[in-house]
Amino acid sequence: MVILGVALAILLSPGWRTVREKFLSWHFFKMSLSSLPTGFWVDVRMFLIIEAIVLVLGLAIALIRTLPAPVLFPVRAVAVVFVDVMRGVPTLILLYIFGFGFLALGFSFIPGDETILGGAALACSYSAYVSEVFRAGIESVNPSQPAAALAVGLTRTQALRYVVLPQAIRAVVPPLLNDFIGLTKDVALVSILGPQEIARIAQINADYYFNYTPYVAAAVFYLVITLPLIRIVDHMRYRGLQRQNALVLM
């Protein structure tokens, strides 16, 4: 009823005709369907590569931060500073620093490719977030678990590998997927360094024709990727509750 009412109110609003013309024009939507896929492919490739790097780097940072040995303090300190800075600086500014700033240093080993530089900025930013997720997962495992593992004769590494991490990772899969949904959308930010990805192509078309429909079309493309991810997160939460026999409480 409420949804119907809201829909009716929108349809009867004085500006609906303008909105339909400027945001939901079928003509410009069809045009976008032919021009946006090449840009979307750029996003998908960037997303997949960055995601793989983030998983490895994020877990590595989390493990470094949980290392107990006092002698490793400098390594832990570097990890802490990295996470603090990468999480604290807005992604857009990181992209400018990586994309334009590092190149200005003039080192020949820095690739002059804006997609790689932008991808590196996003990978660093998201690794920092994801390392915190992993760390929370590791810390959520009850201390009695590694203690028991050590007691039965496992080494510290074996305890981490076979007892702590499996439980930690299972616990953090939903928040991890949540971060990846964020990443699918943030790869669009790399466009400020030049590559023509989907949001940029939508902007070019919108600026060319003075019509916002290409943005709406781009949003539809994003939903194709993000909606399944969101459903997977929901499903896993449900499964988690089921496993702990907690459904009865809901």
Add this chain to the structure above:
Amino acid sequence: MTRRTSLAAIAATLIAAGALALAALPGAAAVAAAACTSGSLSLVHKGQLTVATDAPAYPPYFENNKPANGKGFESAVAYAIAGQLGFPSSKVKWTVEPFNDSYAPGPKSFDFDINEISITSARAQAVDFSTSYFNNPQAIVVVKGSKFQHATSLAALRTARFGVQVGTTSLSAVTAEIHPTSQPQVFNSSNDVVTALREHLVDAIVVDLATGFYLTSGEIPHGTVLGQFNAPGGDSWGLLLAKHSKLTPCVDQALAKLRSSGKLAAITKRWMQSGAGVPVLK
């Protein structure tokens, strides 16, 4: 307050504003036609002409990022139009309007927007444009020492990596006229385009010719304007107004007067360098 008194108050304000304009600029107000004087115009803010441009505002169109100083080509054009409409400089207020927002549906926050906007028929479906106040061809800028420095035709530039600013006609000009082998890089602002050229992320950038002159005279000291070429359909700039704005015929009238009196040509000469010396690439 009753409706009657508020209407009277509005009328009084309008008359006062009109009188003020007449007192300040008797000549300009007298030449403007009856329907297009400051007192009778429908404006976003009563009694003042609200003019928009993007920020930062770049030379040679604006100077020191201060549109209100009257310096720079578009600032000068805006004040000249305001003068024709009967507004003294003190009644011209500037507002920032990002280019991406300028064509949004709904009420506008400006009376007109002057921001190097190219007139196209597709865009004219969404907004009103004045008649053109400037024609600006496209310019190709490279750095000295580039392997493309001695290119003498557009075909010789096909393998170059191009950088352009988003929303400009430069992108469609590059795509349609040069057919580059790699996709042009598109940047948010003119500054980012310049940075990309400096750091060799791109081999060449395409900007309007006047901007090309400005960039190579200062911001890119090693830069050189390789040549000029025309975007398909040319590149005429107009003031952007709300669709069906009552002000559109008035600014057109003002521009026509500035054209016939030679004032527009004088402003153009004062702020814009002639492109006659730059080779036309085909």
